[in-house]
Amino acid sequence: MAYKIAVIAGDGIGPEVIREGIKVLGVVAQKHNIGLDYEYFDWGGDRFLATGEVMPKNAIEILSGFDAIYLGAVGHPDVKPGIIEHQLLLGLRFGLDQYINLRPVKLYPNVDTPLKDKGPADIDYIVVRENTEDMYVGTGGFTHKGQANEVATQVAIYTRFGVERCVRYAYDLAMTRPRKQLTLVDKSNVLTYGHDLWQRVFKEVGEEYPQVKQAHAYVDACCMWMVKNPEWFDVIVTTNMFGDIITDLGAMTQGGMGIAASGNINPKGVSMFEPIHGSAPKYTGKNVINPLATINAGGMMLDVLGEKAAGQDVENAIIKALETGKIPHLGAGAIPTDACGDLVASLI
Ligand code: IPM
Numbered sequence: 001m002a003y004k005i006a007v008i009a010g011d012g013i014g015p016e017v018i019r020e021g022i023k024v025l026g027v028v029a030q031k032h033n034i035g036l037d038y039e040y041f042d043w044g045g046d047r048f049l050a051t052g053e054v055m056p057k058n059a060i061e062i063l064s065g066f067d068a069i070y071l072g073a074v075g076h077p078d079v080k081p082g083i084i085e086h087q088l089l090l091g092l093r094f095g096l097d098q099y100i101n102l103r104p105v106k107l108y109p110n111v112d113t114p115l116k117d118k119g120p121a122d123i124d125y126i127v128v129r130e131n132t133e134d135m136y137v138g139t140g141g142f143t144h145k146g147q148a149n150e151v152a153t154q155v156a157i158y159t160r161f162g163v164e165r166c167v168r169y170a171y172d173l174a175m176t177r178p179r180k181q182l183t184l185v186d187k188s189n190v191l192t193y194g195h196d197l198w199q200r201v202f203k204e205v206g207e208e209y210p211q212v213k214q215a216h217a218y219v220d221a222c223c224m225w226m227v228k229n230p231e232w233f234d235v236i237v238t239t240n241m242f243g244d245i246i247t248d249l250g251a252m253t254q255g256g257m258g259i260a261a262s263g264n265i266n267p268k269g270v271s272m273f274e275p276i277h278g279s280a281p282k283y284t285g286k287n288v289i290n291p292l293a294t295i296n297a298g299g300m301m302l303d304v305l306g307e308k309a310a311g312q313d314v315e316n317a318i319i320k321a322l323e324t325g326k327i328p329h330l331g332a333g334a335i336p337t338d339a340c341g342d343l344v345a346s347l348i
């Protein structure tokens, strides 16, 4: 099979980590006889500063012609926070209807976790974060802005359609895993309308999946369990906002931003794969940033494209690279960016 991949390397260290990801993908693609045709797009902060536009107006139309998108990182110190995030990240997630944000929390061997007495056998779950609704939709506004009686609203929107397709995806995913356990994370004790809908949909859809063991945690308790008993989780399904927050916590427990990958998935459309970390502007061009998260995202991309064996090879090579001990930690400067890519590529 040959796939058309749109590459948005982005800002800061984005191009460096993407280069290593593409290096590894090249080796695995050759091994499995997969064609990967890349087209690069210079979208992001630099383009915004030069042209006033983060990406072209017909970006969604352009990307619709691809099989997947491989994204490095966006965010620029000279651009006011929010602009690039809204236009590019949220613009693409919403515009391409990538309604799932898939975020594995998996501790690999030889990686330090801040959780005392926990090892790879204890930290291996995956968060299914709804990716198109909730407070992220931008519904709300100000009245009397700047005055003492100012009112600001930011509305959390949940639709039955949106909740149901996300929950269904999570059940399907749980079915593919040995433990087959799905935990709904919400705040239904307080958000008695929106999260009541989540509760009902979770139970209704669950009737179609009798083999999946259902569980529930309030989001605050979930944070506690993620630290105290992460082995308790297999698949978590949750809202956009809570999923955003708990996956940063999850990433820290799996060794940090150097390893955490994420997929923005439209199961019937164009999906986008990225490291969870940002553009780390101060390290730009220094060849010190760990590319493992981006390489990991590349493996997820192959997996979601249906190239399961190739995706697994990427993950296995990352594990082998960590087992060599040549990557003493996952932070900046542990190993040169290009040497890390070379090491993983050599282990495919
Ligand atoms: C993430 C990021 C984004 C989000 C921001 C940058 C819009 O934090 O991918 O988790 O909130 O989804």
Ligand code: MN
Binding pocket: 244, 245, 248
């Ligand atoms: Mn986030």
